[in-house]
Amino acid sequence: METKINKYYVYMGIIWTILFAGMxxxxxxxxxxxxxxxxGAIYEQxxxxxxxFVTIVWxxxxxxxxGALLLFMLLVKWRDSWMRMILYFMIKVSGALLFLYGLFNFITIILSTIDLLDFQLDGYAIFWRLLFWEPYWMIGGLIYFFTIKIAK
Known part of the structure; x- marks a missing residue:
């Protein structure tokens, strides 16, 4: 099974990841x-x-x-097809998990705004979580997911 890499998405993913890690x-x-x-608790801590807490942030x-290392590894011309397949599955799963994490957070924050869940988030945090943070996770997940595919 042969894989095909979309270098545009690989480079976007590396930039996305470095910015994310940089924060x-x-x-x-x-x-x-x-x-x-x-x-919430993150801000309070x-x-x-x-x-x-500082150790966890590090x-x-x-x-x-x-994640950036995984994406860089896509740019290597691997002779062994097993390595390409391992990278394929790791990056696809990572992309799906990043997207789902953002999506589930987005949904739970929306549910908290209509009082179906009780979160300790103020309006400022809700605004930025819905406008920036959760979409950022989802965009990153999509970028990762589309960096590599099975070639036909």
Whole structure:
């Protein structure tokens, strides 16, 4: 089974991932721009972070960079078809999970705005989560998903 790579999506995905990881690195270093838009417990913990919270933010930044590494690996001419297939499945699954994470968060935040769920998000965080954060996850998921396909 042969795979075909869409380099345009690979490069977009790498840029998307580096920007996404960059935000986490900035926050891990103590930056506060944009943190309020996340709302809830994350914002509260960021105001007076404990070492464990900062460690988690650092870990998420590096985990996000792992996605860029996967995408870079698509640009390598692998002789073994098994490596191409492993990358294919890892990236397809990652794309689907990124998209679904954003979609489910979007849905749950909408449900909280109509009082079907109880979240501790203020209007500011709800606005930015629905306008930026959750769509950002979904767009990234679509980019990952379309970077590679089975060639006919």
């Amino acid at each position: 986490s690195f900035y926050w891990a270093l103590g930056g506060m721009i944009g943190v309020r838009s996340l709302g 960021a105001l007076d972070p404990e070492p464990a 870990m998420t930044a590096f985990i996000k960079l792992f």
